[in-house]
Amino acid sequence: MQQFYLLFHTLQQHKLASWKLLVLAAGLILGCVVLFTYSSTSTVRSDRPSPDLSPSETSSNADSDATNKADSSANACYIDLNLLRLYADNASSVEYARLNFGVLRTENFTAFSDSLDVSIPSNRIVHLDTSASREIQTENDCTASVTIEVPLISPRPDASHMVFGVATSLEKLEDSLDAFSHWAGNTNAQIIAVVEQGGSSIRRRIQQRAKDLGIRLTITQTEDDRLDRYFSLIQVLYQHRHESTQWAVLIDDDTFFPSMKNLVDKLASYDSSIPQYVGAMTEDLARLSGTGYMAYGGAGIFLSLPLLSSLQYVFETCHAFKERGDRMLASCIYAHTDAKFTWERGLYQLDLHGDLSGFFESGRPLPLSVHHWRSWFQADMVALGKVSAVCGDECLLRRFQLSKDWFLVNGYSVIQDRTLWNDPRPMEQTWDKSKYKGSDPFAYSLGPLRRADPDKVSLRLRGVVEDEDSGSIRQVYVLSGADEKPPRVLEVVWAVVEED
Template sequence: MLFKGPCSVHSRLAHMLMALVLLGLFVQTLRIATDGKRSPLLKDAEVIPEGNASPEELYLGRLTRELGLSNEASWVAWRIQPSEQSEVWPSVTEVQLNFGAVSPKTINLASPDRMDLYAKKRMELPVPTGPKLGDVDASDFLFGISTTYARISDRDYAMIKAWARWLTDGHHHSNGASMVVVLDQANASQLDEVDRALQASGLDCWVTTTEEPMSMARRYFELTRILKTFAANLAANGQNKRWFGLVEDDVFFPSLSYLRDRLFSYNTDSQHYIGLPSEKLDWDTSENEQIQTHGGGAVLLTLSALTRIPNLPCFETERSKKTSFKSKRWDELLHTCLMKHTELQMHVLPGFYSPNDKTVDENVDSYETGQQPLLLRRYAHRHLLNINKAHLVTNVCGESCFMQRYLFKDNWVLVNGISITQYPDGVKIEHKETHKGAPTEEKKEEHQKRSNPDSDEAGRDISGSLTERLLIDDDAGSVDRATLSWSGRRNAWKLVDSAVSKDGAVWQAYFKRGKKNSARDVQQQQQSSSADEKDSIIVLVWEQAKSAL
């Protein structure tokens, strides 16, 4: 397409057209590259889709494909404007409006009516004041995780994506926290592949592998030595870590800033050993009916406590045994070792369950109790939760809005990122007086007194059924634990999808499968308009948050 000879009008026009074509190709290439780095609601919506489809139509199409929807479905859509109002986490927020004010529409999935899909109703919901991912400084933390290549590469590196939710700023940069990952007998190619994936996600991470068969317990003992050496290297480069975590690969911290606040009372210059059990399943009852925990797959240590472990007799003895520790969990063996060879106590920061709590309702899912989550463990196995989708809403309303519970005037309950539940026959709320506030110097002094081996408080059981040298620091008297009770019907929608649109809003889809248990049910559904027999979708569009005045 090049022209030879003297310049002419035609050649000038040709050059201008060529320049415009090249510019257009460059812009399109840049747009595609940019789209690939974002988490779009729908790539179709961001690349200017053909026709005049609305975002709601495109989102319905996405859900139809992912959920296997067919024929008809019930559809409800709300727009939500979060508003930061308080630093205190409420166990339940009562909302003086009817969630059912938007009537469900029956949607023909083959040819949906745009006006039936359109989310025109908007509500404002209060959220606790809290940082977003890009505002968190987690530079005090260094975590150690042991896993396998198969687990870390499964489902397109879903595990690394989950780690990036709490170890980065959400834009492929570290939030200051560092991590060491030990792979079990990975080859060089696998090690390099995982390293590239970790670096691409923005994690400040060093990955290595074992060369011989090791039990998980032995790998975590080796991790203490690695963390000790790695911490010294970081300190030499001006990065002084204060907290060192041994955590399992399926542990998720919804908010490292909240974890940091819970650790405020502990003097990091002293020796501290802290367990972080999440749910009741992370506690055990011994033969003599004593309640105990070994940490629940997540343990935090100060540097002075960490440096003692590699020198303990049990560590030196067991590191030479290739098949040791198979009968017990790593956190249990670590706890046994520390209790036998040191004077350390285990302080416990419970997540959703504490033996001190007298208001536990066995019929309510832990994630729906309205408690602010400290950490989640085995969330996919225990709760079938896609954590990357569930936690995405924090992009717009901050870390403190995840799992926040709302009770609407017409007996609907939203647990943000988890579920929406309707109680047609009513639901009752029981409040407990609380005085929760920011950590105080008095609390800090109390923790230091109880942590001092020379103190009269040291090693004292806080409950007659608790194991000796186990101290639960749950501030039970100052945490809001309002409970909801009901009788009769209960209709539940679970979160199945979440994504970010081009304007930064987070779209959530909560889903309830219709009654289609047999060919007869399908035939009846085709002849009936009953909402219970249709797949039901509730869409919440979380828009950018308003800051408190």
């Protein structure tokens, strides 16, 4: 402060104007105060063994700590309580167990073993009536119970030689996109949908979503009723052919192909340069008296391009039949061409109602097609197919024996059947009797068959979660609670492991 007084005195001697003197003096006073305050603060801080953090620094470190804790929690082994709440029928608790499969991809893969020699883990009670979203477990709970070899994941097949046609509504078409993406996405297969007039906004939404899913979808609108729309596919598919087209395929909006690769490979065994009429019969034999020997549309009807071409000349004549769509097509082919129906046994119409678990749990080769899966019976084929991203199409519906009487039907159920291990070949007849007079309820085309086991325990797939970061798949199998018992939940985790 002494320097200030000397300077002030000097200014007075130079006789500066009073107003300039006051402004300059005020600035000098303020500067001295700032210097004094900074000097004091610096001294205090330098005496401390560790510096204090400013509010912004404190906040930043707190956020960092929280992030580290969150990362630690994310990487931990845990039970996803929100996932269980989603599929546990509003129960306050569940009997929970977890089974972990390590998946080792190898180019030397030959075949899956039918038996994995692994036991179902013991159940524990998990409470869901809490505010928590996770329950941390030990690392042992997430360690693979068994590691199995699987084939290398094949690239998506090229199906540019196939054009699919479906006559449906805009609403059903939108509901079918997830299913279509499983088999048609990024394969260059064309799908032509013939729908009713109108609905410009939903049509644009469908086209955009199909594009996002890698589906080559063309929507054609008509005023015809659904029966005529179906038969019109004969002309529409021909109009949308291109140089590489070999097959035209008529499907329903609930036709599902579990493996496009298998379908492409199977079609390659047929000569597409000659007229070919390929499909599947109904499993309900009583229907044959009214429909005859023909391809049923829901299983997929495959017409080679030469046959499709010849039908163009008789389209108007055949249109006068006015029968069911697939029946009209069969009548047209039989009346005007030399082509004869070929029953491809891997295609399934599944004209069966009720519980189709016996079909899906049979342990037989993966079907080429499945129909009626969300109408006549319930089987979430989209969720079922997701595990193929980890272990390949070959493991879909693969029936693994875990222990003597426990089996995993991959993507569909986990079952306890005390008789299956002794005679695994016959298919369990679980579906309802036919509504058609005189039908045998056993559908012998699916034989050999056996009676349904009343003592079988079956945990059905309720949901699937894909972890994009790790590439793992988590399947949730549930047995609904009974007699005031909580639901039973088995979470099956498929995770890729690296070779040592």
